[in-house]
Amino acid sequence: MRSSILSYPLLATLIATSAVVVACSSSPSTGGDGSPITHPGDTSSGSGSSGSSSGGSSGSSGSGSGSSSGGSSSGSTVDAGPTSTISADTTWADGMKITGPTTIAAGVTVTIANGATITVSAGASITIEGTLTATNATKHAVLTGTGWPGLVIAAGGTLNANSLDISGATLALDVTGTAEYDAATITSSTPFKVEINGALTTKNATVTTATGESTIEGGTFTASYLDYDANASGALEIAAGTVNISDSTFHTTVLDSPPDMITSSGPSSLTMIYTEIAGRHCSFHFDDVTSFDLENLNVHDSDYGFMMWGSTPTSGTRVVKNSNFDDQQYGIHEEGTNGPITVTGCYFSSTSAIHLADQEITISGTATAANANVGPRPAQ
Numbered sequence: 001m002r003s004s005i006l007s008y009p010l011l012a013t014l015i016a017t018s019a020v021v022v023a024c025s026s027s028p029s030t031g032g033d034g035s036p037i038t039h040p041g042d043t044s045s046g047s048g049s050s051g052s053s054s055g056g057s058s059g060s061s062g063s064g065s066g067s068s069s070g071g072s073s074s075g076s077t078v079d080a081g082p083t084s085t086i087s088a089d090t091t092w093a094d095g096m097k098i099t100g101p102t103t104i105a106a107g108v109t110v111t112i113a114n115g116a117t118i119t120v121s122a123g124a125s126i127t128i129e130g131t132l133t134a135t136n137a138t139k140h141a142v143l144t145g146t147g148w149p150g151l152v153i154a155a156g157g158t159l160n161a162n163s164l165d166i167s168g169a170t171l172a173l174d175v176t177g178t179a180e181y182d183a184a185t186i187t188s189s190t191p192f193k194v195e196i197n198g199a200l201t202t203k204n205a206t207v208t209t210a211t212g213e214s215t216i217e218g219g220t221f222t223a224s225y226l227d228y229d230a231n232a233s234g235a236l237e238i239a240a241g242t243v244n245i246s247d248s249t250f251h252t253t254v255l256d257s258p259p260d261m262i263t264s265s266g267p268s269s270l271t272m273i274y275t276e277i278a279g280r281h282c283s284f285h286f287d288d289v290t291s292f293d294l295e296n297l298n299v300h301d302s303d304y305g306f307m308m309w310g311s312t313p314t315s316g317t318r319v320v321k322n323s324n325f326d327d328q329q330y331g332i333h334e335e336g337t338n339g340p341i342t343v344t345g346c347y348f349s350s351t352s353a354i355h356l357a358d359q360e361i362t363i364s365g366t367a368t369a370a371n372a373n374v375g376p377r378p379a380q
Helices: 008-025
Strands: 042-046 064-068 084-086 090-092 102-104 109-112 117-120 126-128 131-135 141-148 151-153 158-162 164-169 171-175 178-182 185-187 190-194 199-203 206-208 214-216 220-224 227-229 236-238 241-246 249-255 262-265 268-273 276-280 282-288 291-295 298-300 304-308 318-321 324-326 330-334 341-344 353-355 361-364
Touching: 126 131, 151 158, 164 171, 171 178, 171 199, 190 199, 190 220, 236 241, 262 268, 276 282, 298 304, 330 361
Parallel strands: 084 102, 090 109, 102 126, 109 131, 117 141, 126 151, 131 158, 141 164, 151 171, 158 178, 164 185, 171 190, 178 199, 185 206, 190 214, 199 220, 206 227, 214 236, 220 241, 227 249, 236 262, 241 268, 249 276, 262 282, 268 291, 276 298, 282 304, 291 318, 298 324, 304 330, 318 341, 330 353, 341 361
Antiparallel strands: 042 064
């Protein structure tokens, strides 16, 4: 009868082989490029060696160690399948890659390191329910990609961004919570949307080659020293809410052509002072507006400077004051139903005619020469 008992040399060989397999299986998982997939806040290190076998007589497995914390995520990738939620404070360092939709949970702060470039894949939105902060005084940080949805500042969320450039987003800033965006540039994106109850404040920011029109659906939008290149789009569509703009410039190289630069289509309040508007079909086109205060503006190189086609008849203050309207077919063009509108101290060049459908617009104190104190004041 054949013996079923393994010989001692063969048994030793099998044990050594098993040790090698176990040691290899402890290696980290890898992405498609062979590099480890890590998650926000993860840092890990490990070392180990598999022993050698000679005649199956010896073998050893190495040791490994790993740690997980809310620390720096330099060079890591946020990719947890369909969605990823960041649940501990962390810092995004240079080289960070975001490959799937990512949410910063309520109560959590993510900081973008000074000068860091963060690459975002198409379809990978960043939703802020907690706080995203980037205060890069010495070197701008960058969020960049092609066709990524942009930053979504949810209700209760906060964006605190200084010198954080954004490029290639479908909609750079979608604000339902609270956002501060200063001293930075939005490139090749629809710049922003302020939702009902949202609040966006921006100072010394720049928009270049916009791919769509920014919209104010409600809430508040406050801007100073904003340089806005509307490109082939309009700049602002105001459906509701409160808008305050000072010392800013809205411009395009496309002159005398639709769409319009600043439009209002619903119950809204607009204050704009010391600002320049150049280009487009209408500099202002109002189909519906509750109140506006437009002062010390330099409005030029459009078909219509101020097209007033609708305003609330019974409420609201509507003033245009100490502004210049130059190189237009019409400086003011009124149609439709409007409440009282006062225009005073404005200059209309010889090419900027005035068309009034009724007596709701009162024009007085017309300047005989261009006003000097118009357009953005020197930066503070």
